[in-house]
Amino acid sequence: MQLTGKQVLNAAPSKVWEKLMDTPTLARIVPGITKLEQTGENAYTSTIQIKMGPVNGSFSGNLQMQDITEPTNFTLKVQQNSKIGNANAAIKVDLIPLNGEQTEVAFDGDAKLSGLLAGMGQRVISGVANTLTKQFFSNLEKELAGSNTEKV
Amino acid sequence: MQIRVKVNGVDYTHDVEPRLLLVHYLRDVLRLTGTHIGCDTSICGACTVQVDGNATKSCTLFAVQADGCEITTVEGLSTNGELHALQEGFKEMHGLQCGFCTPGILMTMDEYLKINPNPTEEEIRHGLKGHLCRCTGYQNIVKSVQYAANKLKKEEVPV
Amino acid sequence: MSTMNGMVGKSVKRVEDKRFVTGKGKYTDDIILPLQTYAYFVRSPYAHARIVNVDTGAAIDMPGVLAIYTGKDVEAINGVPCGWQVNFKNGDTMKEPKHPLLVADKVRHVGDAVAMVVAQTREQAKDAAQMVMVDYEELPVVVNAAEAVKPGAPQVHADVPNNICYDWELGNSKAEVDQAMLEAAHITSLEFVNQRMIANAIEPRSYNAFYDEANEKYTLYTSTQDPHLIRLLMSAFVLGIPEHKVRVIGPDVGGGFGSKGDHYAEEALLTWASQKVGRPIKWTAERSESFVSDAQGRDHVTKAEMGFDKEGKILALRVKTYANQGAYLGTFGPAVPTYLYGTLMQGLYTTPKINVDVTGVFTNTTVVDAYRGAGRPEATYLLERLIDLAALEMGMDPADIRFKNFVPPFDGTNQPGYQTQVALLYDSGNYEGVLRKGLSMLGYDDFRKKQQEATRNGKLLGVGFSTYIEACGLAPSAVAGALGARAGLYEMGQVRVQPTGKVTIYTGTHAHGQGHETTFAQVVADRLGIPMADIEIVHGDSDSMAFGMGTYGSRSLAVGGSAIVKSIDKVIEKGKKIAAHKLEANAGDMEFANGKFTVKGTDKSISFGDVALTAYVPHVYPADLEPGLDFTSFYDPTNFTYPFGCHIAVVEVDKETGKVELKRFIAVDDVGNIINPMIVEGQIHGGVAQGIGQALFEGAEFDSNGQLTNASYMDYCMPRADDLPMFETTNQVTPCPHNPLGAKGAGEAGTIGATPAVVNAVIDALWSGGHKVKDIRMPLTSERVWRAMQASVN
Structure with a gap:
């Protein structure tokens, strides 16, 4: 399954980068996340609860950031297992500065799905993925807005 | 959880697990096995029963959601040992082969003919959209429903 | 008669x-036995992976669990056998790797069973199955048969080089066919895929087994098409239980379509375990399980060429097919793309030189076996697509070109049967008769005028023909034996x-x-x-x-x-x-x-x-x-029976969207003598609907990781009531001369005839609008038709 998209955020790339690299922040903004532990440099284990149509399960596994070039890009490697199937993904994330105070976050990657997750309608699953992505960015926007407020 | 339901005119009270599907309640607890399970996704329609008169896919409902309801299954379609017009129509017009999807279709069409007693071929085909039949190619199902519609009309002629 | x-x-x-x-009705899942227990299977989410470890520790302590069995527990038991043997061209026996009841070493397709949990209730079994921990090490995957034979492709079985199960050839020598092709004025060639189909009987597979300790006897209720065959295969070949101590009952069964003809591992496992557990064990597939564990059908990659003289008379036919067998051999698996496919390449025509070459291939996909028609629809699709396309390419009429090539009528009693180039002896036939009848029902004389009128009005109207033959009435035992059957028929x-x-x-x-x-x-x-x-x-x-x-x-x-x-x-x-x-x-x-x-x-x-x-x-x-x-x-019949017929489809294709609307479907079938016309008509209807399903709606879609991406009724599109028109059906009767009823068989005719008729009609519609498209991959969705039209804008 192809995962591509982009979102413009009202913050400079360095601010966005800071949030994305911060474990407690990530634990707040990743939808459905119930556990996030750092296991090494840029590596985490996680438990994520997802309930959306036919996708209903507890996913656990690893998240890893690779090929990090601060503050412009990194690759997120995701390996998540669940009883309804497993997901493996490598997603390249680019932070592109737009007129100083804005950043475009673009992501592009491929997810390998297996089991029920793969069989029960990829068209539904991609909808679920889109919804989760939207939630993630909306949460991130709130975080960025919140951190701005704190500074004022 | 305790539920009270009336199924084919008989009252039942049972303690059930909240996750028990209505179709499993009917089949495993009441042993009314005329209602079948063909898929897990509410697509095939084999599990259709009537809940308070509305054709309902019983695999989409928990038994506890049917608490207080009146349910009719295919076993409750005929009265006094006489076949219902739809049952007769399916036999007369060869509307079934393996028979697995048939009970669900009968329950949907029973409600449908009450809403639309005089359907065209196209309307019947549209009314059957919630059901999958792998044996018949639907042609004789359409004719069976037409047979039943005609029979019910004649029965309704006032004396 | x-x-x-x-x-x-x-x-x-x-x-x-x-x-x-x-x-x-009493279907298997309707049967609840005293002290009933339930099984649930742990199945692989990967198409190809080594099993590193199976941990049942947490699962066995779950409430209600009575037993858990893994691949290690059944290693000493034989695998599920194959009922037909196909030999390599050099005489070597086909490769027949073990199809274990539960996998111990590595899984070879999504849905391969790794463990079986038995518990007091269905829910408890399912809950416990979720606690069975399996560690997999993923391996590279191969899905496509033509790819699987290439050097360096992932190996499904260690002892099957290049994944080739067998290579097989029938008919005239390649040299003879090559020579005949040299003399051809026109050669029509087509490279195409006959896509994988899923039978999807609405009743899921269901088994219920128990052991009577007092009489030392096993009973298995099974949703099968052939209870005695299951008993023979299970008792003698898998479990080694004396046959008289096994009773197999096939109660009411909710549709078979070939996929319930196989002997499945779950049947043997439940029977075996019912003695160990000491209570009856039931298992009914969930639909998502059916999609990955029921035997599937078709799945050929083919290149075919048909040579003609300048009058349109067929001179030669050359066929090369890669047939996907799936990860293991099904009960009839290797027979389908060989003896039930290659032998039908004569069709209704007098083609003098035919060579058909088939390679059977293992891949990381669910087992492929018989699906309604089994081999004969694939052969018919090939022949009928070629001949309709040849007519278009040569500017001939598709009916005329068939009349030119039909074997003349013969009744098999006063005139001898017709000996084909591909081993069969047709019993009786009147092939012109069914096409004449079909043309008159269609009103063909007017059709081309209507088509031109439609073109002028900006519409694409098309007609497609399919004149088919099938070999049914399986089968004379001696012939079947010579062809590799391991049983009499x-x-x-x-x-x-x-x-x-x-x-x-x-x-x-x-x-x-x-x-x-x-x-x-x-x-x-x-x-x-x-x-x-x-x-x-x-x-x-x-x-x-x-x-x-x-x-x-x-x-x-x-x-x-x-x-x-x-x-x-x-x-x-x-x-x-x-x-x-x-x-x-x-x-x-x-x-x-x-x-x-x-x-x-x-x-x-x-x-x-x-x-x-x-x-x-x-x-x-x-x-x-x-x-x-x-x-x-x-x-024991003395010959196969050979039903035949003519199917005609009329379609309209939307120029803007590529959507195909099936306007008319005409079926003239000759199934020999008919006992009950109503039932025969019903069989034709159902078969035609499935044939149309293959042409327009259905097909298993595996991704490159071997995941079936349309593994539910939400995603696998089967025809519904409002997708189909009223079929116009009739019969011609040419009795079978060699059985006392004169009957030939009607169960598969519809499926065999319908598919190419529909596809030919779409191609004809496109040509009428100037889109000279040779092939569109089935199913002909709007998108595929639209793309084909865009690619061929003239």
Whole structure:
């Protein structure tokens, strides 16, 4: 399954980068996340609860950031297992500065799905993925807005 | 959880697990096995029963959601040992082969003919959209429903 | 046909319907046995992976769990056997890797079973299965048959080089065909995919097994098409249990379509475990499980070329097919793309030189086996696509080109059968007849005018033809044996006349929608002159009848019906002796008609019922005759039967969206003599719907990781009521000359004929609009048709 998209955020790339690299922040903004532990440099284990149509399960596994070039890009490697199937993904994330105070976050990657997750309608699953992505960015926007407020 | 339901005119009270599907309640607890399970996704329609008169896919409902309801299954379609017009129509017009999807279709069409007693071929085909039949190619199902519609009309002629 | 008491040829309403319309049918999952337990399977989410570890520790302690079995527990048990052997061209036996009941070392397709959990309830079994921890190490995956044979492709089985199960060839030598092609004025060639299909009987597979300790006997209820075959394969080949200690019952079965003909690992596992657990064990597939564990169908990658002279006469046919067998061999698996495919390459035509070459290939996908038609639809699709395309390419009329090439009519009695280039001897046929009838129903004379008019009005109207033949009535045992069958393919029919003259018929065939309880009773009522109400047909219980081969390949009436007729003949012959004795006449002077034995030329007669009673109360009885009136016969056909027909589709294609609308569908089928026209018509309807399904809607879509991406009814598109028009059907009758009923079989005809007719119609519509498209991959979704049109804008 192809995962591509982009979102413009009202913050400079360095601010966005800071949030994305911060474990407690990530634990707040990743939808459905119930556990996030750092296991090494840029590596985490996680438990994520997802309930959306036919996708209903507890996913656990690893998240890893690779090929990090601060503050412009990194690759997120995701390996998540669940009883309804497993997901493996490598997603390249680019932070592109737009007129100083804005950043475009673009992501592009491929997810390998297996089991029920793969069989029960990829068209539904991609909808679920889109919804989760939207939630993630909306949460991130709130975080960025919140951190701005704190500074004022 | 305790539920009270009336199924084919008989009252039942049972303690059930909240996750028990209505179709499993009917089949495993009441042993009314005329209602079948063909898929897990509410697509095939084999599990259709009537809940308070509305054709309902019983695999989409928990038994506890049917608490207080009146349910009719295919076993409750005929009265006094006489076949219902739809049952007769399916036999007369060869509307079934393996028979697995048939009970669900009968329950949907029973409600449908009450809403639309005089359907065209196209309307019947549209009314059957919630059901999958792998044996018949639907042609004789359409004719069976037409047979039943005609029979019910004649029965309704006032004396 | 000659009918004795007017019961044959009548659309008698089905006797089985009452139980089905009142919800009283008994399918396997309806059976709940005392102390019933339930099984649930842990299946692989990966298409290819090494099993590093299976941890059942947490699962075994879950509530209600009685036992958990893994691949290690069944390593000593044989795998599921294959019933047909195909040899390599060099004579080597096909590669037949073990298909284990549960996998211990590595999984080879998504859905491969790794463990079985048995618990008190269905929910407990499912909960515990979720706690079985399996560590996998993923391996590279191969899905496509043509890719799998390439050097360096992932190896599905370590001991099967290049994943090749067999390579096989039939017909004239390649050199002869090459030579004939050199003389061709035109060669039509087509590279195409016959996509993978999923049978999708609405009843999921279901099994319920128990062990009777006192009698040391196993019983298995199974949603199968062939209970005796399951008993034979399971007891003798898998579990090593004596056959007489196993009873297999196939109760009401909710559709088969070939996929319920296989012997499945779950059947053997439940039977085996029921003795260990000491309680009955039931398993019913969830639909998502069916999608990855039921045997699937078709899946060929083919290149075919047909050479013509300048008048349109076929000179030669060359076929190369890669047939996907899936990860393991199904019960009939290797026979389908060879003996049921290559042998049909003659079609209805006089093609003088034919070479067909098939490579059977293992891939990381679910097992491929028989699906309605099995091999014959693939052959028909190939031939009928080629000939329609050739007509378009050569500017000829698709009907004319067929008339030019048809084998002339022959009845198989006064004229000999037709010997094909590909091993078969056709029994009887009138191929021009069905096309003529079809053209007249269509009103072909006007059609091309309407098509031109449609083009002027900006519409794309098309007509597609398919004139098909199939080999049914499986099968003469000696021929089947020579072709690699590991069983005979005769059938058993027993006629038990009860003392009161009522009759119980036991047949080794199995009905799962075909209406045998009605059709067979009509045959018996007709021959014995007794009412249908006095006859009961019993099928599907290995303890009730001597043996049986089950139902597939449109064989039941032609083979099973003939076995019953043989037994009826024996009943009448013995009845004559009893009647003659009672009437003090010679048996040779007796005749039997209308349910009465009469001394020829007199009015002295005795009824069938009286003779039956005398047979069981033999007070006045021939001294040299045994009491009783009960005969069992085995009928082994002398040839296959060859139904044929003409299917015509009319479609309109939307220029803007590529959407195909099926406007008309005409089917003229010649299935030999017909016992019950209503039932035959129903079989044709259902078959046609599935054939149209393949052309327009259905197809398994595996991604490159071997994941089936449309593994639910939400995603796998089957025809619904409003997708189909009213079919226009009729028959022509050319009796089968070699069986007593003259019947040829009707179960698969619709599926075989329909698919190419629909696709040809779409291609014809596109050509009428100037889009010279050769092929569109099935199913012909709007998107694919639209893309094909865009790619061919002239």
